[in-house]
Every structure is written in C-alpha cells, then in structure tokens.
Amino acid sequence: MTTDPEALLPPYDGIKLADVRMVKSDQDAAEALAALSSTDVLGFDTESKPTFLKGEQSTGPHLVQLATDEVAYLFQIGAKPSVEVLKAVLESKTILKVGFGLKDDLLRLQSKLGIDTHNVLDLSNALRKGERNTLGAKTAVARFFGQKLQKSKKITTTNWSLPRLSDKQILYAADDAHVALRVYRRWRSDQAAAKAAL
Template sequence: MHRLIAPNKDESALLPQFLELPEQAIHIPQTQAEFEAAFRAINAEPVLGFDTESKPLFNVGQHDSGPHLVQLATTQQAWLLQLHLPLALELSRQVLVAEHICKVGFGLDNDKHTLPRRLGAPLVNIQDLDSRFKQLGYGASVGVRAAAALVLKQSFRKSKRTTTSNWAAIDLTPAQRRYAANDAHAPAVIYAHLAAWESTVPAQPQRRRHNPQA
C-alpha cells in the first residue's frame, strides 16, 4: 500500500483555526448535584471524545500517580473530571466501562495501560482514531492536529507550555481548562465528520504478495 502523507505542522498552521469550545461549555463538576447532572448528560451520548492528562515527570524514578484528569466531550460541550475527587473517579469508571458509549481519541495506548490501574476497571468500547487513518494508508500515529487538518480543514494548535503544566493542580488555570476540553472535543468533532471524509479518500492498491510456487 502506498503511504499517504498527512499535513505537517507548518501546513496545518495555514488553515482556518479550529473552533474551540466556549468557556460556558466546559464543565468541571465539584458537587454531588453537578456530578449527577454530568452523568445524566454523558450517559445519554452514544459517542464521546476522550483524553487524559497527567502531571509531568521530570526526574528519573519519580512515581507516576497519574492520570490526574479525564476529559470527555461531545461536539457541543466537555467535562473535565479531576481524579483526586472520589466522585470524579467513580464517574470516570462508570463511563469508561459503559458498553453503549464509544469513547474516541488519538494516541490512546498509554491511557489503555495506565487508566485501568487508576480506575480499578478495564476500559470498554475505546476507539483510537489513529487506526482509522492507518487503514486508509496514513502512518500509525496521525494525531489530532493532522487529523483536524485532513478531515475538518482546520488548524488545531496545542500549547507546549500548557501540555507540561501541573495537571494534578486542584484549581486548573483557564489555559488548562481550554486545552484539556478541546483535546477531547476535537476527536468528537473529527469523528462526527470522519465517515463522510473517508468516503472521499481514494482506495489504496494493496501490495501484491510474492508466491514462489506461482
């Protein structure tokens, strides 16, 4: 199969900017009532964008206590679940083991390894969208930035400074809230447009296998 090349960072930057969620669409539940409202809204969704964040490790041998934040999102809103809160841990567990909700994201290998240990339960119905692009002939790790450029024709930008910020903090900064919410929101939007975009991608010829007995 001929390898397709996804847009690089410079090429993606030339596109219109990805439409991020407004602040009022980003929910960080803290009270019992807020968690109950979050569960009702989330549990009604067939598909959710999904990602996690962990406090970065800067020293060799430092204990990794993450993930510290679970992000879940639709095409309209997002929920940031801070796992130091028992109710957030329980809500994350309920959603991530739910068979009726497909959780979609990019680069989920590490999440599949670390999050079950944190939650005490396996992840169910998780779809790493990188695999969809690989099936079409792209590399194994397209990622959310290149996927947004391909499918949405938009530039999805991530702040390196925010990426390496303290995700175990009790009070997340506005920059952290936007970053985390849109890291789950973008996969939800991409997934909503993915099937239609896939239908426009020319089928790649399969490489013929050599048969020495032919």
C-alpha cells in the same frame, strides 16, 4: 519562509469555556452522568502531571475529559464524585469512546483507578490511510477541517494535579476530548457520503 503547510491554515475554533463543566459536587456528577450516558459516542482524553526525571513514574491520570457534541466534562481525580461516574461511563459497552493516542491513558486508568475501559476507538490508528505513523489530532484537524489546531507545549507540560486549573488548562483539556469527537463525526459522515455516492 515556512514549509509547513499546516502553518498556513486558519486556526481551529475550539470549544468555549461556557461549554465546559468541572465536575466537583455530587450534583455535578449526577448531571454529567445523565448527559454522558444518553449519547452514543463521547470524545475522551486524560491529562497527567508530566514527569521530568529519568525513571520517574507518572502518578496520573490527574484529569479525565469526556465530551458530548455540546459540552465537555472535566473530572479531577481526587475529587470524590468523579470515579463512580467515570467507571460507569468508561466501562459501558454501549457508549463508544473516541480519542487520540489512548494506550497510556487506558493503562493509567486501570492501574490507578481500577477502571477497565470498554468500547474505545483510538483515532490515531483508525484514521491512518496507509501512513506508517499514527495520526495525531493536529493532522486530523488539518485533514478534515482545513484548520490548524493550536497545541501549546507550555500548557501540555503544566501541572495537571493542581486543585485549581487555569482557564487555559481547562480549555486545552476540554478541546482534546471535544476535537476527537468532532473528527470522528466528520470521518463517519464522509464515509457515509462516499458510500452513498457509489
């Protein structure tokens, strides 16, 4: 008998593979830049190949995910056109980037790629309602949508530096960015509704 209330929730229905774009060519990069630059808020996350040895330094990020309301764009670090687009979007002071637990992501982007990210909102802190701990995506999805976000430990710890990612990796990574944007939109609309009711 489980005592975890989240375990009883219906599963969160995430982004579909058809709505994920792997940015590989110059044309992909141009299309991604146009779409990402024309929005007010983006969901944002990164993935790094896990480290297993004590003292081992991460060589990440290996993948950067940016999501609009409709599409998630995945940038493999090392693919040539990626960094210029990422720099333009992440350093933009007009586009808000939202995600969960972004402190390490920002440090790694700075140290590995020289990207100085601006206008970022870490939902882990912003959504806390007096809780002592930061809030994760799973808890936020349960709170705002009444659904259970499946987070496979097996996929979390896969090798994100592979030149070819599996469909499961692609969906997992895309969902991380897309769910952050969905939670943010819902949070803001709930705030607006609460204000209007006063």
